[in-house]
Amino acid sequence: xxxxxxxxxxxxxxxxxxxxxxxxxxxxxxxxxxxxxxxxxxxxxxxxxxxxxxxxxxxxxxxxxxxxxxxxxxxxxxxxxxxxxxxxxxxxxxxxxxxxxxxxxxxxxxxxxxxxxxxxxxxxxxxxxxxxxxxxxxxxxxxxxxxxxxxxxxxxxxxxxxxxxxxxxxxxxxxxxxxxxxxxxxxxxxxxxxxxxxxxxxxxxxxxxxxxxxxxxxxxxxxxxxxxxxxxxxxxxxxxxxxxxxxxxxxxxxxxxxxxxxxxxxxxxxxxxxxxxxxxxxxxxxxxxxxxxxxxxxxxxxxxxxxxxxxxxxxxxxxxxxxxxxxxxxxxxxxxxx
Amino acid sequence: xxxxxxxxxxxxxxxxxxxxxxxxxxxxxxxxxxxxxxxxxxxxxxxxxxxxxxxxxxxxxxxxxxxxxxxxxxxxxxxxxxxxxxxxxxxxxxxxxxxxxxxxxxxxxxxxxxxxxxxxxxxxxxxxxxxxxxxxxxxxxxxxxxxxxxxxxxxxxxxxxxxxxxxxxxxxxxxxxxxxxxxxxxxxxxxxxxxxxxxxxxxxxxxxxxxxxxxxxxxxxxxxxxxxxxxxxxxxxxxxxxxxxxxxxxxxxxxxxxxxxxxxxxxxxxxxxxxxxxxxxxxxxxxx
Numbered sequence: 142x143x144x145x146x147x148x149x150x151x152x153x154x155x156x157x158x159x160x161x162x163x164x165x166x167x168x169x170x171x172x173x174x175x176x177x178x179x180x181x182x183x184x185x186x187x188x189x190x191x192x193x194x195x196x197x198x199x200x201x202x203x204x205x206x207x208x209x210x211x212x213x214x215x216x217x218x219x220x221x222x223x224x225x226x227x228x229x230x231x232x233x234x235x236x237x238x239x240x241x242x243x244x245x246x247x248x249x250x251x252x253x254x255x256x257x258x259x260x261x262x263x264x265x266x267x268x269x270x271x272x273x274x275x276x277x278x279x280x281x282x283x284x285x286x287x288x289x290x291x292x293x294x295x296x297x298x299x300x301x302x303x304x305x306x307x308x309x310x311x312x313x314x315x316x317x318x319x320x321x322x323x324x325x326x327x328x329x330x331x332x333x334x335x336x337x338x339x340x341x342x343x344x345x346x347x348x349x350x351x352x353x354x355x356x357x358x359x360x361x362x363x364x365x366x367x368x369x370x371x372x373x374x375x376x377x378x379x380x381x382x383x384x385x386x387x388x389x390x391x392x393x394x395x396x397x398x399x400x401x402x403x404x405x406x407x408x409x410x411x412x413x414x415x416x417x418x419x420x421x422x423x424x425x426x427x428x429x430x431x432x433x434x435x436x437x438x439x440x441x442x443x444x445x446x447x448x449x450x451x452x453x454x455x456x457x458x459x460x461x462x463x464x465x466x467x468x469x470x471x472x473x474x475x476x477x478x479x
Numbered sequence: 480x481x482x483x484x485x486x487x488x489x490x491x492x493x494x495x496x497x498x499x500x501x502x503x504x505x506x507x508x509x510x511x512x513x514x515x516x517x518x519x520x521x522x523x524x525x526x527x528x529x530x531x532x533x534x535x536x537x538x539x540x541x542x543x544x545x546x547x548x549x550x551x552x553x554x555x556x557x558x559x560x561x562x563x564x565x566x567x568x569x570x571x572x573x574x575x576x577x578x579x580x581x582x583x584x585x586x587x588x589x590x591x592x593x594x595x596x597x598x599x600x601x602x603x604x605x606x607x608x609x610x611x612x613x614x615x616x617x618x619x620x621x622x623x624x625x626x627x628x629x630x631x632x633x634x635x636x637x638x639x640x641x642x643x644x645x646x647x648x649x650x651x652x653x654x655x656x657x658x659x660x661x662x663x664x665x666x667x668x669x670x671x672x673x674x675x676x677x678x679x680x681x682x683x684x685x686x687x688x689x690x691x692x693x694x695x696x697x698x699x700x701x702x703x704x705x706x707x708x709x710x711x712x713x714x715x716x717x718x719x720x721x722x723x724x725x726x727x728x729x730x731x732x733x734x735x736x737x738x739x740x741x742x743x744x745x746x747x748x749x750x751x752x753x754x755x756x757x758x759x760x761x762x763x764x765x766x767x
Contacts, residue, residue: 226567228574273750280510281749283570284700291697292742299735405578408571442586448579455572456561 147476157471178470182420183330190322199431200322204390206430207325208234208383213407213414213422214332215376221417222340223372224352225275229286231403233380234387235293237263241385242309242394252313256385263381268374275369290399297396308395315389325386329423332379336419339375348372405444406430409451415461424463482726484609490722491622492681494715496695497702498625499673501714504703506646507663509559509569513577514674515696519689520580521547521675522682526594536597544675551671555664563663581692594687596679618680625676626715642666694738701741705748720744 160171193200212230219225241259244250250258274285297303304310315321339345347368350358355365388394407422410429414421429447436443454461496518503511524546528539554576562568603612633639644652645662653659674695682691702721706713721744728736 220567224567226570228570273746277749280566280570281704283510284704285745285749287574288697288700288742288745291693292739295735295738295742299733299739401578405575409575412571440586441582444582445579445586448575448582451575452558452572452579455568455575456558459562459568 146479148479149474150477151468151472151474153472182423186326186330187323189326190319199434200318202431202434204322204325205387206426207329208387209403209406209410209430210329210423210426211325211332211379211383212403213410213426214329214336214419215379216407217411217416217419217422218336218340219372219376220411222345222352223348223369225369225372226283227286227376228283228408229288229290229404230380230407231290231399231401232286232293233263233267233377234384234403235290235399236267236377237381237384238388238394238398239303239309239384240266240381241388242312243303245312245389246309252315252389256382256389259385259388260378260382263384264374264377267377267381268370271373271377272370275373276366287404290404294396294399304395306396308393308397310393312389312392312394314392321390328382328386333419333423336375340419344371401444405447405451406433409447411461412451412454412459413461415463415465416459418461418463418467421461421463425461428462480607481609482723482730484606484611486719486723486726488611488615488619489726490719491619493698493702493722494718495618495622495625495673495677495680497699497714497718498629499670499677500696500699501703501706501711502629502673503666503670505711506642506666507563509555509563509663509667510573511667511670512570512574512696513554513580514670514699515692515694516577516580517547517551517671517674518678518695519584519687519692520550521678522596522687522691523584523594524675525679525682526596526687529596540679543679544672547675547678548668548672551674552664552668554671555667559667560660560663577692577696581689584692585689595685596683596687598683614683621676621680625673638665697738698741701745704745 156171156174159165159167160175165171165175189203190200193203212234215233216227216230219227237259240263241255244255244258245252270289271282271286274281298306315324340348347358347363351365351368351372358368359365384398387398406426406429410425411422412425413429414423414425429450433443433447436446439446458465499517500511500514503509503514521543525539525543528534528542529536532539534542554573558572558576559569562572598612598614599617600613603610604616605611606616633643641652641657642662642665644655644657645659649659652662677695698721702714702717705720706715706717721741724740724744725737728740
């Protein structure tokens with residue numbers, strides 16, 4: 142008459158526990174366990190341009206994929222570490238791209254000046270225009286960031302400035318294919334590991350506090366709005382770099398820099414990859430962007446597919462791929478009797 | 480004179496567009512970013528019923544509105560209910576649903592030829608020396624009737640009182656036996672129905688184009704932010720403010736700036752009075 146049932150139990154691997162402390166360097170096994178996944182990503186991404194010598198068309202895709210990955214890291218950082226849902230990644234891309242175009246075409250700065258300058262000034266500009274809604278909580282930030290890309294493209298269209306609907310053409314291109322590819326790949330890796338480092342520092346702790354309990358941050362004598370502006374500035378740096386890079390890559394800055402793709406793909410990638418992991422954002426992009434190349438035939442139906450994936454993940458599998466993989470890597474499961 | 484007449488009409492149009500969004504947000508605290516998609520979806524459904532199924536216009540309109548509110552209820556029942564209360568997921572989820580509907584329509588249905596709905600009664604008349612067609616007069620009448628109807632519904636009927644109870648204090652309302660999920664479902668159904676109603680009234684004035692979906696969402700959000708999210712009277716006052724501001728810019732500058740006015744109004748409001756004109760209820764909570 143005994144009801145025998147079993148349930149699953151998850152236990153950390155011994156290796157994982159050992160590598161958390163000083164024993165991490167006790168043997169090559171531990172070292173490999175720790176740096177294996179990281180090295181896999183870094184070397185894998187760095188080798189991509191060389192491997193894709195076989196398929197030149199996909200080299201372009203890698204560039205765009207890395208831009209999206211940088212944007213997705215920015216989105217993940219803002220949404221899951223600071224609590225600001227930015228529905229308009231296109232704003233960063235557009236501002237960065239147009240600034241780079243202005244600097245390069247109108248003021249004839251060389252590309253190695255126009256990209257960094259566009260990044261920094263673009264980020265400052267984005268921070269200033271987003272600033273009004275930062276003291277507010279809730280849906281306001283999402284609403285305003287959703288509006289801004291549309292507002293900018295409407296203003297450019299209505300005033301017919303900056304090339305109007307034709308955009309600014311004739312930017313310098315980057316010298317050589319390998320410069321093109323390694324610039325964005327290295328920036329992506331720097332952004333990824335830099336952000337991972339940043340969020341584990343004191344600043345990261347404060348930012349997470351802003352998300353979880355802003356009153357306590359305020360009670361500690363820290364200016365919440367200033368911290369939020371700092372976070373937006375950091376995210377905008379990444380986004381504006383992406384925009385400036387794309388403008389130079391296509392040798393053109395136009396209204397499509399404010400397009401919906403730049404807003405929705407990073408969000409979908411983050412939700413799919415696993416929010417709050419930062420690497421998940423990159424993995425999500427590495428799945429979604431090539432997928433979108435395959436689906437090019439379907440036109441705007443791609444966006445429908447993203448949205449279905451996005452809704453599916455958000456409703457049914459909100460932890461995302463990365464968290465799942467991490468769990469499998471660090472823990473094992475077994476059935477135990479209850 | 481023209482400015483006054485068309486200002487009033489435009490304001491009522493805006494109020495009709497944003498009423499559904501305001502209602503859903505004030506009751507269930509779900510920012511329904513799929514609102515614009517539901518609007519354009521309703522227009523497409525009515526067009527299908529009218530042209531593909533060959534139903535009479537008078538029958539396809541109520542059917543279209545019903546279908547839209549059913550879609551809204553289904554969206555709540557199967558998707559939003561699972562992510563309710565998680566703000567980030569709510570925003571992304573509803574936005575994704577809206578995008579899926581709009582881009583799906585762009586891909587599948589609404590491209591190539593132009594889609595139009597016929598006006599209810601053709602022709603026009605003179606009001607105060609300004610020529611106004613009958614459709615716009617119907618819009619104004621229907622808009623006013625909707626406001627009065629909703630007002631009476633929420634003040635007098637049992638369901639309406641339950642909705643208001645949840646909107647004011649969810650926990651207390653739940654203690655009195657009001658089902659929070661049920662009211663949210665009803666609010667989403669009514670909100671979507673209102674989007675459909677607005678679509679049926681307004682789409683005969685122009686073509687059914689997918690970009691309308693985004694514009695409607697922006698207008699609805701603009702009106703609601705300026706009037707104060709969750710405030711009824713604020714919604715109506717704000718739609719009059721934006722409505723007249725838009726007509727003024729259209730006559731003084733050019734029609735390209737109509738959208739810019741709405742967007743700038745949001746930003747200025749957030750700067751000066753973040754809780755909107757009448758949004759007193761959550762003022763303290765929303766400020767950090």
